[in-house]
Each structure stands twice: as C-alpha cells, then as structure tokens.
Amino acid sequence: MSKPVHLKQVAIVATLGLCALIGYAGVQAYTIVWGVNFIPEKTVYIYVDDRKDFDNLCRQLQDSAGCIHIGNFKRLADALGYPSSMRTGRYAVLPGTSNNDLLKTLRRGQQSAVRITFNNIRFLPDLTVRLDEQLMLNADDLMQQLADSLYCDSLGFNTETVKAMFIPNTYEVYWNISPDALLGRMKREYDAFWTEQRRAKATAAGLTPVEVSVLASIVEEETAAPDEYPVVAGLYLNRLRRHILLQADPTVKYAAGDFMLKRILFTHLKIDSPYNTYLYPGLPPAPLRIPTIKGLDGVLDHAKHNYIYMVAKEDFSGRHNFAVTLSEHNRNANRYRAELNRRHIR
Numbered sequence: 001m002s003k004p005v006h007l008k009q010v011a012i013v014a015t016l017g018l019c020a021l022i023g024y025a026g027v028q029a030y031t032i033v034w035g036v037n038f039i040p041e042k043t044v045y046i047y048v049d050d051r052k053d054f055d056n057l058c059r060q061l062q063d064s065a066g067c068i069h070i071g072n073f074k075r076l077a078d079a080l081g082y083p084s085s086m087r088t089g090r091y092a093v094l095p096g097t098s099n100n101d102l103l104k105t106l107r108r109g110q111q112s113a114v115r116i117t118f119n120n121i122r123f124l125p126d127l128t129v130r131l132d133e134q135l136m137l138n139a140d141d142l143m144q145q146l147a148d149s150l151y152c153d154s155l156g157f158n159t160e161t162v163k164a165m166f167i168p169n170t171y172e173v174y175w176n177i178s179p180d181a182l183l184g185r186m187k188r189e190y191d192a193f194w195t196e197q198r199r200a201k202a203t204a205a206g207l208t209p210v211e212v213s214v215l216a217s218i219v220e221e222e223t224a225a226p227d228e229y230p231v232v233a234g235l236y237l238n239r240l241r242r243h244i245l246l247q248a249d250p251t252v253k254y255a256a257g258d259f260m261l262k263r264i265l266f267t268h269l270k271i272d273s274p275y276n277t278y279l280y281p282g283l284p285p286a287p288l289r290i291p292t293i294k295g296l297d298g299v300l301d302h303a304k305h306n307y308i309y310m311v312a313k314e315d316f317s318g319r320h321n322f323a324v325t326l327s328e329h330n331r332n333a334n335r336y337r338a339e340l341n342r343r344h345i346r
Contacts, residue, residue: 032072038097040066045090045112047175049136052086065093073099082107088136090114090175113172122259122289124163131182135175142179155187157210160286164213165190168292193293201300205237214283216291216299221250221259222310224318229298231322235307244308246277254288262345314339 038061046060058074061067076099077083089111093102104110116134121127124146125139132139145151152162165186173185194209202212219232239246253259255273269276275284307322309329314336321336323329 032076033100034098035072036096037068037072037099038065038093038102039068039095040064040093041095043092043094045092047090047136048086048088048106050088050176052088054083054086057086061093066095073102076100077103080107088176111174111176114175115170115172117168117170118166118290119168119292120289121166121168127163127166127290135173135177135182137177137179137182142182145179145183155183158286161210161213163287163290164210166290167193167296168290193296198300205300205302206240207299210286211283212296212299213287213291214285216295217287217289218246218248218250218284219298220291220295221253221288222248223320226294226298228319229295230301230303231305231307232310232320233299233302234305235310235322237302238306238308240282242308243281245279245281246283248277250288251275251277251284254284263340311336 044064044066046057046065048057054077058070061073062070067073080103082103085107087106087109089109090113091102091105091110092112114134116131118127118130121130125143128139128142128146131137131142146162147159149159152159155162155165157165165183167186167189169189171185171189173182177185199209202209205212207215215233215236216229218236219229223229223232236246236248249264250259252264252268252271253261255271255276256268261268269278272279274280275288277284305322306324309323309326309332310320311323311329311333313319313321316339321332323332
C-alpha cells in the first residue's frame with residue numbers, strides 16, 4: 001500500500017515543480033516583454049542614424065535612457081528581428097517604458113519631431129552647418145542642392161537669392177528629414193509668410209518679396225536697435241525713390257568679405273562688387289544675411305519721414321543720428337569720426 005502513495009507524492013512534487021518552472025518562465029517572459037525596463041528621470045531621445053548601428057542604439061539606452069537590463073532588451077529585439085529592420089529617426093523614451101513598447105515605437109518608425117531654429121546667419125554654408133547640427137542630414141549634401149542653379153530656379157530663386165527663402169523661426173520636422181524635403185518645407189513656410197497683406201505692403205513700397213529681404217538684411221546689419229528698423233528702412237526707401245546711391249556700409253563690408261571692419265576707408269569704397277552700394281545704384285542682388293521676421297516687417301511697416309542721411313552715434317550704442325540735410329549729416333559724421341580717432345579705431 002505504501003508504494004502507490006509514494007508515486008502519488010512524486011507526481012505531486014513533479015507537478016508543483018513544473019508549475020513553478022512555468023510560473024518562473026512566465027514571470028521572466030513578462031519582465032522581458034512588458035515589464036518596466038527604462039526609468040529615465042524625464043523623457044529622453046535616442047537617435048538611429050543611417051548607419052543603423054544596433055550596438056550604438058543599445059549604448060544610448062544604457063547611457064541616457066535609464067535602462068535597467070539591456071540584455072532583456074536585446075533578447076526581445078532579436079526575437080522580433082528588429083536589428084535587421086531598423087528605421088532611422090529620433091525616438092522618445094518615457095519613464096516607465098517597457099521593452100515591448102519601445103520596440104513597437106522603433107519598428108513602426110514612430111518618431112518624435114525635433115524643433116529646429118536658425119538665427120544670425122549670414123552665409124549659406126553657415127546655415128547648412130547649423131541645420132546639420134540639428135538634423136541627420138549632411139551639410140555638404142544640403143549645400144550641393146542650394147548651389148544647384150536649376151534646383152533653386154525650381155523654387156523661384158537663384159543660388160544667391162535663395163537665402164531669402166529661409167524665414168527664421170522655430171519649425172518642427174522629423175530628425176531624419178531629407179535635404180529635398182527640408183527645402184520643400186522651407187518653401188512652403190516662405191509662401192505662408194508672404195500673405196496677401198504682406199505682398200500688398202511690399203508692392204506699395206515698390207519692392208518684391210526678395211527685395212524686401214535684401215533691404216531688411218541691410219537694415220539689420222546697419223543697426224543693433226530693432227526699434228530703429230522702420231526708421232532705417234524708411235531712409236533707404238527715400239534714397240531709392242530719389243535715385244540716390246544707398247551708400248550702406250554693410251554692403252561694403254559684404255563686398256570686402258569682412259563684417260568685422262570697424263572703420264570703412266576710401267579703399268573699401270572702391271571695391272568693384274555689385275554689392276557695393278557706394279558704386280552701384282539700387283539694391284544689391286541678394287540679401288547680405290537671412291533677415292528676421294522683425295526685420296522684414298520693419299521694411300514692410302517702414303516709417304514715413306524725410307531722412308536721407310544717417311551715421312552711427314558717437315556713443316557707440318549701436319544707434320544712429322538721422323538727418324534730412326547734408327550739412328546736418330556732416331555735423332553728425334564729424335562727431336562720430338572724432339570719437340573714432342579718440343578711441344584710435346583705424
């Protein structure tokens with residue numbers, strides 16, 4: 001009678017052991033798939049570039065995403081075949097994220113947009129580098145498109161005036177956006193900026209939208225005081241209407257290739273360049289820089305006055321003395337030159 005009882009006990013123990021094993025495997029499976037495996041202090045972002053390097057992604061998860069067990073993430077990723085089907089992009093990792101949730105986001109390519117900005121840009125290569133720093137794209141590839149005359153023509157610009165297409169603002173785009181898609185987005189933003197109302201103001205001033213950008217770029221280089229933008233713009237428009245040379249110092253600096261010039265000399269005024277408004281009438285052929293929205297609107301909403309002369313104030317505040325007559329201007333200019341001499345600025 002004792003033998004059957006013993007067999008029953010063995011069977012019970014075996015069953016309990018199997019249940020425990022199954023339970024343990026279930027807990028392990030749950031931990032690997034649905035258990036919390038990422039606990040960053042706040043939402044962080046990881047990046048998959050065009051190399052699609054799985055090891056690099058894992059390092060990012062360990063270094064910045066608060067990964068508890070990278071081995072579990074790798075096991076599930078391998079089981080789902082993710083390393084061979086990675087998609088580029090910028091992806092958010094929230095506190096409390098599981099391996100399954102993160103891999104679902106990665107496999108579907110559900111990116112988080114990045115905010116890009118570009119301000120205080122003078123030259124297109126500087127712009128491409130700034131965008132390269134914020135996006136996956138390559139500065140050289142973007143510059144190649146901006147240097148393509150046929151491509152720029154398709155956007156309604158040439159390789160010099162295309163600078164006017166970029167309206168400084170904050171834009172949300174996907175980190176892996178292509179150069180072509182980015183430029184298409186910038187063209188749509190440009191078209192949206194130039195509303196019927198703004199175009200009507202430009203026409204009333206006798207300017208095209210690109211010419212507004214050109215004048216705004218001169219205005220912004222001329223004064224450090226945004227509240228002077230409308231006044232300076234009005235002054236240059238007065239000169240344009242009277243067919244007077246603009247004689248804008250920033251255009252000479254641009255022609256000389258040196259915006260750090262402290263003092264414009266007669267030798268600088270003789271530089272033969274279409275950007276030198278001491279030699280050539282009208283506006284330069286393209287913007288000196290990418291003007292801000294404030295600068296563009298400063299031209300469109302320019303002040304109505306009779307000023308045709310201006311010179312920097314002798315206090316070096318970045319502001320200006322304005323004048324209607326040449327004699328008044330000469331007095332202002334003499335004070336400024338005297339201060340240059342006093343400070344030994346050559």
